[in-house]
Amino acid sequence: MFVACVTLGAAQESGAPTAAQIIEQIKAHVGVPWRTETVDTIKAGDPNTPVTGIATTMMATFDVLRRAAAENKNLVITHEPTFYSHLDKVDTLEQEQDAVWADKEKFIRDHHMVVWRFHDHWHLRRPDGIMEGVLQTLGWQDRYNAETHLVTIPETTVDRLAAEVKTKLGARALRVVGAKEMKVTTIALQPGAGGTAGHRKSLQRSAVEVLIIGEVPEWETIEYVSDAAAQGKKKALILVGHIPSEQPGMENCAVWLKTFLKNVPVGFVPTVEPFWMPAR
Numbered sequence: 001m002f003v004a005c006v007t008l009g010a011a012q013e014s015g016a017p018t019a020a021q022i023i024e025q026i027k028a029h030v031g032v033p034w035r036t037e038t039v040d041t042i043k044a045g046d047p048n049t050p051v052t053g054i055a056t057t058m059m060a061t062f063d064v065l066r067r068a069a070a071e072n073k074n075l076v077i078t079h080e081p082t083f084y085s086h087l088d089k090v091d092t093l094e095q096e097q098d099a100v101w102a103d104k105e106k107f108i109r110d111h112h113m114v115v116w117r118f119h120d121h122w123h124l125r126r127p128d129g130i131m132e133g134v135l136q137t138l139g140w141q142d143r144y145n146a147e148t149h150l151v152t153i154p155e156t157t158v159d160r161l162a163a164e165v166k167t168k169l170g171a172r173a174l175r176v177v178g179a180k181e182m183k184v185t186t187i188a189l190q191p192g193a194g195g196t197a198g199h200r201k202s203l204q205r206s207a208v209e210v211l212i213i214g215e216v217p218e219w220e221t222i223e224y225v226s227d228a229a230a231q232g233k234k235k236a237l238i239l240v241g242h243i244p245s246e247q248p249g250m251e252n253c254a255v256w257l258k259t260f261l262k263n264v265p266v267g268f269v270p271t272v273e274p275f276w277m278p279a280r
Contacts, residue, residue: 178236
């Protein structure tokens with residue numbers, strides 16, 4: 001705590017930009033009109049806090065916050081929510097005197113941190129900042145058709161494709177629906193949790209053999225693909241997990257920020273996937 005206060009004091013004396021000033025620079029560079037209705041707002045902290053460093057991340061978990069603080073990065077730019085709901089509403093948590101929320105909020109306050117979400121407009125950017133990073137990590141930049149929104153690869157099996165995706169995205173708990181040895185060439189890639197309606201529209205396209213997503217309720221897209229496979233239709237689903245499915249996009253965000261933020265350190269702090277697989 002003492003070190004954090006001393007560092008913040010040095011930042012104040014050096015005329016470091018505030019979190020609000022950094023956010024305004026991002027808005028000016030993202031290349032799309034800023035929406036009035038958006039989740040891209042400050043979730044915790046004082047916008048007038050001088051910024052000692054910036055950490056981009058997929059999700060501002062308590063673990064991420066600790067690692068960012070240890071790196072003297074007090075502006076955390078997160079893609080997903082901080083307080084357990086899409087809109088980050090904390091009224092109910094406050095009423096319940098929830099200890100998990102209270103400890104997280106206290107850590108942010110004690111370490112003079114600011115957490116800002118960058119979701120809607122990072123997706124609205126052209127190219128989509130998340131998709132750009134994911135395609136780069138998968139090595140599919142030249143295989144993705146921006147008009148059809150499909151990826152075309154040399155023929156492989158669902159099993160081999162899933163293994164490749166798991167390795168490249170670092171997904172510890174990837175799951176697959178469909179026939180392992182089915183040969184495929186055409187993929188619809190939808191990182192994150194885009195929703196069943198979009199998933200189904202992709203799967204209804206005759207060209208689409210595999211849909212790759214982050215997550216979805218098990219009674220929705222998962223059941224749909226399970227039924228399609230049971231009917232003999234050439235369809236498969238790869239569930240990467242929400243964090244690994246989009247995480248390269250926030251590493252990409254750090255790279256992009258460095259192109260115009262020259263007066264403050266910027267780095268990527270990866271979010272650890274919470275799932276693990278038992279040994280047996």
